[in-house]
Amino acid sequence: xxxxxxxxxxxxxxxxxxxxxxxxxxxxxxxxxxxxxxxxxxxxxxxxxxxxxxxxxxxxxxxxxxxxxxxxxxxxxxxxxxxxxxxxxxxxxxxxxxxxxxxxxxxxxxxxxxxxxxxxxxxxxxxxxxxxxxxxxxxxxxxxxxxxxxxxxxxxxxxxxxxxxxxxxxxxxxxxxxxxxxxxxxxxxxxxxxxxxxxxxxxxxxxxxxxxxxxxxxxxxxxxxxxxxxxxxxxxxxxxxxxxxxxxxxxxxxxxxxxxxxxxxxxxxxxxxxxxxxxxxxxxxxxxxxxxxxxxxxxxxxxxxxxxxxxxxxxxxxxxxxxxxxxxxxxxxxxxxxxxxxxxxxxxxxxxxxxxx
Ligand code: GLV
Ligand code: MG
Numbered sequence: 434x435x436x437x438x439x440x441x442x443x444x445x446x447x448x449x450x451x452x453x454x455x456x457x458x459x460x461x462x463x464x465x466x467x468x469x470x471x472x473x474x475x476x477x478x479x480x481x482x483x484x485x486x487x488x489x490x491x492x493x494x495x496x497x498x499x500x501x502x503x504x505x506x507x508x509x510x511x512x513x514x515x516x517x518x519x520x521x522x523x524x525x526x527x528x529x530x531x532x533x534x535x536x537x538x539x540x541x542x543x544x545x546x547x548x549x550x551x552x553x554x555x556x557x558x559x560x561x562x563x564x565x566x567x568x569x570x571x572x573x574x575x576x577x578x579x580x581x582x583x584x585x586x587x588x589x590x591x592x593x594x595x596x597x598x599x600x601x602x603x604x605x606x607x608x609x610x611x612x613x614x615x616x617x618x619x620x621x622x623x624x625x626x627x628x629x630x631x632x633x634x635x636x637x638x639x640x641x642x643x644x645x646x647x648x649x650x651x652x653x654x655x656x657x658x659x660x661x662x663x664x665x666x667x668x669x670x671x672x673x674x675x676x677x678x679x680x681x682x683x684x685x686x687x688x689x690x691x692x693x694x695x696x697x698x699x700x701x702x703x704x705x706x707x708x709x710x711x712x713x714x715x716x717x718x719x720x721x722x723x724x725x726x727x728x729x730x731x732x733x734x735x736x737x738x739x740x741x742x743x744x745x746x747x748x749x750x751x752x753x754x755x756x757x758x759x760x761x762x763x764x765x766x767x768x769x770x771x772x773x774x775x776x777x778x779x780x781x782x783x784x785x786x787x788x789x790x
Contacts, residue, residue: 451606461485467490491504492527528555554613586609588664636658637658684696
């Protein structure tokens with residue numbers, strides 16, 4: 434642990450000052466692309482402005498033979514593209530791999546001025562963040578960068594989950610956490626082979642009408658439960674406590690847009706700010722789900738207007754509203770304002786809301 438006195442000191446002479454607060458930049462969809470895939474890379478410039486984050490993936494899903502091509506492809510794309518309002522992130526290889534050192538020592542000098550966030554996979558504890566933190570500071574200083582590159586950790590090992598608070602607290606560069614359900618399932622020895630999403634076997638069943646053998650055997654309603662609820666809830670609390678942002682991760686069943694939307698919405702309702710997108714059709718789902726609905730904003734504005742100076746309580750449609758529910762509404766209204774600033778369609782929808790008394 435660094436003392437509070439040292440926490441915001443740059444870790445290398447000449448490195449940029451760490452940020453005191455992590456900006457709440459819209460990041461509803463983090464769209465993964467393979468920079469070694471020329472067809473995919475050619476589509477990147479046209480995607481600027483249509484998605485909040487474009488992420489050049491160097492880790493899993495990139496074949497070992499393509500690791501260098503992916504790294505070099507990312508450098509080329511970053512240099513040739515004006516990203517405008519869209520953030521550029523990368524996912525580097527894991528810290529125990531033979532590629533990660535070259536990932537960082539190549540990317541930071543070449544495109545460090547364009548990279549907003551480095552996603553670090555398979556983070557186990559604060560020591561992993563400390564390693565990347567110092568190395569980034571050294572490379573930033575050498576490259577003369579003016580703003581710090583932020584770190585995002587993927588939560589995909591049991592040890593990482595157990596150490597979640599210390600990971601969030603490890604550096605002022607920590608921007609957020611994503612759930613990595615595939616690696617996490619394997620590391621925990623969970624018995625699901627799916628990439629994210631639910632499982633039909635993970636359920637609770639309605640009580641039998643009686644304890645007779647016939648009633649026990651009779652059909653009963655079952656309710657599928659969410660395998661990821663515990664981990665997401667832990668992630669949300671750890672992130673909120675440290676002023677950083679939680680994200681859902683990959684949803685591998687690209688065809689099942691309905692279950693994908695449900696899973697993303699659960700994460701949104703629990704407090705996540707965004708998710709990964711593995712296919713362009715998941716961008717639209719994420720943008721819709723991680724933006725407050727027009728109905729929610731209409732209600733939230735009504736509560737804000739009715740609550741005046743924010744003290745006391747009022748009744749609206751038979752429901753009690755007070756200081757706490759006002760704060761809930763302000764979370765929605767502030768998010769809507771941030772999103773409207775970069776999304777004209779959403780702005781038009783929110784602007785059209787008429788608040789009745
Ligand atoms: C993502 O990297 C995962 O392992 O789910
Ligand atoms: Mg993974």
